[in-house]
Amino acid sequence: MKRSILTALLAGFASLAVNAGEYNISVDRVQIDTGDFVKEGIGYNGASPGPILRFREGEEVTINVTNNLDEMTSIHWHGLILPFEQDGVPGISFPGIRPGETFTYQFPIVQAGTYWFHSHSGFQEPNGAYGAIVIEPEGREPFRYDREYVVQLTDKHPHSGDRIMRNLKTSADYYNRQQQTVGDFFSESARNGFVATLRDRMMWGEMRMMKADIEDVQGFTGLINGKGPEQNWTGLFEPGERIRLRFINSSAMTYFDIRIPGLTMTVVQADGNNVQPVNVDEFRLGVAETYDVIVHIRDEEAYTIFAESMGRSGFARGTLAPKEGMTADVPELREPPLLTMADMAGHMDHGDMNDDDMAGMDHGGAAMGSGMDHSAMGHGNMDQGSGSSLPQDPFYAQGSGLTPVASNGGRFLSYADLRAQNPLYEYREPTREIELRLTGNMERYEWSINGIKYEDADPIVLQYGERVRFKFVNETMMTHPMHLHGMWSILDVGEGKWNPLKHVISVAPATTVYMETEVDAPGEWAFHCHLSYHAAAGMFRKIVVEGGPDDQVDVSAVAREGGDA
Amino acid sequence: MKSWSRGVLLLPLIVAPVLSAHADKDRAVDAHSAGAQWGIGAEKFEYRYSDTGEELAVVEGDAFYGSDELKFRWLFEGEWEETHDAWETVENQFVAQVPVDDFWDAKGGIRIDTPKGPDRVYGVLGLTGLAPYWFEIDTNLYLSDEGDASVDFEAEYELLITNYWIVSATFETMVALSEDREIGVGKGLNYTEMGLRLSYDLIDRAFSPYVGVVHERKFGDTADFAEGDGGSTEDWFAVIGARIAF
Numbered sequence: 013m014k015r016s017i018l019t020a021l022l023a024g025f026a027s028l029a030v031n032a033g034e035y036n037i038s039v040d041r042v043q044i045d046t047g048d049f050v051k052e053g054i055g056y057n058g059a060s061p062g063p064i065l066r067f068r069e070g071e072e073v074t075i076n077v078t079n080n081l082d083e084m085t086s087i088h089w090h091g092l093i094l095p096f097e098q099d100g101v102p103g104i105s106f107p108g109i110r111p112g113e114t115f116t117y118q119f120p121i122v123q124a125g126t127y128w129f130h131s132h133s134g135f136q137e138p139n140g141a142y143g144a145i146v147i148e149p150e151g152r153e154p155f156r157y158d159r160e161y162v163v164q165l166t167d168k169h170p171h172s173g174d175r176i177m178r179n180l181k182t183s184a185d186y187y188n189r190q191q192q193t194v195g196d197f198f199s200e201s202a203r204n205g206f207v208a209t210l211r212d213r214m215m216w217g218e219m220r221m222m223k224a225d226i227e228d229v230q231g232f233t234g235l236i237n238g239k240g241p242e243q244n245w246t247g248l249f250e251p252g253e254r255i256r257l258r259f260i261n262s263s264a265m266t267y268f269d270i271r272i273p274g275l276t277m278t279v280v281q282a283d284g285n286n287v288q289p290v291n292v293d294e295f296r297l298g299v300a301e302t303y304d305v306i307v308h309i310r311d312e313e314a315y316t317i318f319a320e321s322m323g324r325s326g327f328a329r330g331t332l333a334p335k336e337g338m339t340a341d342v343p344e345l346r347e348p349p350l351l352t353m354a355d356m357a358g359h360m361d362h363g364d365m366n367d368d369d370m371a372g373m374d375h376g377g378a379a380m381g382s383g384m385d386h387s388a389m390g391h392g393n394m395d396q397g398s399g400s401s402l403p404q405d406p407f408y409a410q411g412s413g414l415t416p417v418a419s420n421g422g423r424f425l426s427y428a429d430l431r432a433q434n435p436l437y438e439y440r441e442p443t444r445e446i447e448l449r450l451t452g453n454m455e456r457y458e459w460s461i462n463g464i465k466y467e468d469a470d471p472i473v474l475q476y477g478e479r480v481r482f483k484f485v486n487e488t489m490m491t492h493p494m495h496l497h498g499m500w501s502i503l504d505v506g507e508g509k510w511n512p513l514k515h516v517i518s519v520a521p522a523t524t525v526y527m528e529t530e531v532d533a534p535g536e537w538a539f540h541c542h543l544s545y546h547a548a549a550g551m552f553r554k555i556v557v558e559g560g561p562d563d564q565v566d567v568s569a570v571a572r573e574g575g576d577a
Numbered sequence: 578m579k580s581w582s583r584g585v586l587l588l589p590l591i592v593a594p595v596l597s598a599h600a601d602k603d604r605a606v607d608a609h610s611a612g613a614q615w616g617i618g619a620e621k622f623e624y625r626y627s628d629t630g631e632e633l634a635v636v637e638g639d640a641f642y643g644s645d646e647l648k649f650r651w652l653f654e655g656e657w658e659e660t661h662d663a664w665e666t667v668e669n670q671f672v673a674q675v676p677v678d679d680f681w682d683a684k685g686g687i688r689i690d691t692p693k694g695p696d697r698v699y700g701v702l703g704l705t706g707l708a709p710y711w712f713e714i715d716t717n718l719y720l721s722d723e724g725d726a727s728v729d730f731e732a733e734y735e736l737l738i739t740n741y742w743i744v745s746a747t748f749e750t751m752v753a754l755s756e757d758r759e760i761g762v763g764k765g766l767n768y769t770e771m772g773l774r775l776s777y778d779l780i781d782r783a784f785s786p787y788v789g790v791v792h793e794r795k796f797g798d799t800a801d802f803a804e805g806d807g808g809s810t811e812d813w814f815a816v817i818g819a820r821i822a823f
Contacts, residue, residue, distance in 0.1 A: 218709045
């Protein structure tokens with residue numbers, strides 16, 4: 013008897029040894045060379061992007077983070093389910109990591125899949141402070157592959173984050189070089205008639221809104237695993253192999269439309285969670301989202317991974333090749349899309365950011381009136397007018413200029429295609445609904461939730477054990493990737509328990525999207541738009557989960573500690 | 578002590594509470610909010626050659642610091658005349674600016690004119706913002722230490738030839754509600770100034786050289802005063818300069 017206890021104990025220790033990993037990360041000033049420019053930035057272990065952290069599900073990780081900067085830093089483990097003190101958000105989870113300090117994170121790994129990590133301090137993330145996380149599952153995966161690569165994208169800009177924020181605040185269209193010109197006016201006049209074109213411009217002009225308002229921050233170089241299009245990140249393979257590509261969008265601001273011309277991609281995972289496989293020709297990777305796809309390459313050819321920004325102002329490019337140095341054609345960027353009246357509808361229905369601003373409402377009403385009168389013309393002006401004949405993606409406004417279309421005319425992944433492979437939660441009725449209007453003032457570059465910026469807002473208080481239904485109403489003309497820390501976002505695609513688990517929910521202009529959250533993580537969490545400059549401008553909330561399984565979490569103590577730092 | 582210097586001394590009293598309020602903000606807000614911003618630039622930084630051989634250097638610059646809710650702005654306008662080797666216009670405005678609508682800011686403060694001629698100090702109340710159809714508007718009511726009131730109005734429209742070549746059309750006028758003979762201001766419409774400038778964004782939007790034409794015309798008593806002083810009442814200028822923003 014004694015002996016068996018001893019054996020069990022020893023076995024326990026052994027498994028503990030196997031299942032406890034210690035990792036060291038230093039936060040360093042680094043040089044980032046995109047091929048187009050070299051920029052001083054921030055990286056991990058001397059490089060940007062930082063290392064790929066490989067964990068095992070069930071492992072207890074210890075991560076020592078040493079801050080070699082002369083400013084505060086932090087690391088947030090994006091998408092990981094962990095105790096809130098380990099979540100790495102300064103002022104919410106912990107005070108932050110001081111210059112010279114080594115902070116030790118310690119938490120169990122309770123999930124598997126593709127995730128990432130990044131600084132949650134200031135604009136360190138756009139400045140280069142990000143890396144990938146790959147978690148191997150305890151059990152077998154429901155798909156097969158021979159080889160895997162992390163494909164981590166970013167939109168590296170020659171300006172620092174602080175400077176970009178300042179420029180946007182001074183002039184919201186500072187970086188927008190896709191604005192409609194006199195030339196566009198004449199070519200459109202030739203197509204749609206002078207009067208119709210003039211009316212269209214007057215309509216948008218009256219609202220002081222721009223059709224070309226899709227990418228706030230242009231002028232970046234798209235990077236794949238830290239390499240610019242010319243530097244051409246290459247993943248090698250043997251013909252006949254199935255290759256798993258773990259796509260991660262670590263951009264500050266940029267959505268990417270991704271395709272590998274000549275290959276069909278099988279989407280097997282979204283935001284780290286297995287989904288029922290979907291074959292697609294192209295997919296849109298929102299900021300901070302991840303998708304895992306599997307491609308099967310039979311021949312000894314090179315294939316280009318082509319990631320066009322949603323607004324077509326830039327791209328990232330990499331190659332899958334049987335031999336180093338082999339390349340495939342790099343496609344041209346497609347025509348930039350333009351927003352339509354459909355994308356403006358949310359803004360007009362609800363007036364502007366200030367609820368008391370009836371003047372804004374009146375203006376909106378007037379413009380809508382004239383828009384209605386000439387609705388046929390409005391459609392003609394869509395440029396990508398063919399959009400109306402395509403099957404509608406329910407996650408875009410009807411007639412939206414942003415509705416994605418596969419470049420080969422094939423299948424473009426929609427949120428509506430996502431089904432959980434193995435639901436984590438039983439489906440149950442939500443206990444209540446919280447409406448969150450995504451609001452802003454583009455001209456002033458102010459972003460907010462329910463018209464209130466973070467600095468003026470009270471936290472959203474949730475009760476442990478409830479299931480909350482969040483209703484996102486996008487009243488702006490921008491697309492917002494909303495990220496909830498600490499708990500899963502169950503995207504409502506109308507499939508009950510098969511609704512997929514995500515950590516980022518992208519909400520297109522003038523749409524309403526629902527997600528549900530099982531409130532199963534006590535403590536204080538961040539919740540925000542993951543576009544860096546939208547979050548910093550105020551589209552951010554603190555979420556407080558009251559109560560808990562043991563009700564011992566002293567939330568206020570941590571908050572005080574944070575406040576004193 | 579000149580009256581305007583008292584006004585300047587009051588400024589720190591306005592600024593100090595704002596700065597200390599900022600310091601009190603909690604860490605989470607500091608770590609995740611853009612906070613106060615600043616900017617400095619010159620909308621006009623140019624040399625003007627008139628059809629009568631007059632040469633002028635003109636600067637219209639501004640600098641600001643502040644949040645979405647409250648900004649402090651310094652506006653400078655200077656006109657240096659080559660032939661007289663003198664500053665015909667030196668105008669400094671110190672204003673606080675608050676949003677009053679999605680697209681409009683109200684501003685209030687003081688304006689101090691210290692040109693070659695007599696000095697003036699004004700109280701300023703203004704409105705600045707973006708009107709429908711993308712007209713940038715700036716209008717102010719001034720009340721001088723001599724008790725004279727005037728109103729100015731500026732509009733600008735930018736036409737994008739391409740996303741880098743930009744034509745900007747400007748219109749500026751001033752109406753005085755009473756005469757201030759000493760500084761050449763007549764009652765009623767004083768002047769209009771219209772400009773057309775073609776610029777190219779050479780370095781981001783930080784440095785945009787331009788060429789253009791400016792038409793200036795004085796009216797009524799103001800025109801008479803100018804003529805009496807040996808000046809002209811209507812001028813065409815060729816201009817060369819740059820728009821600068823940091």
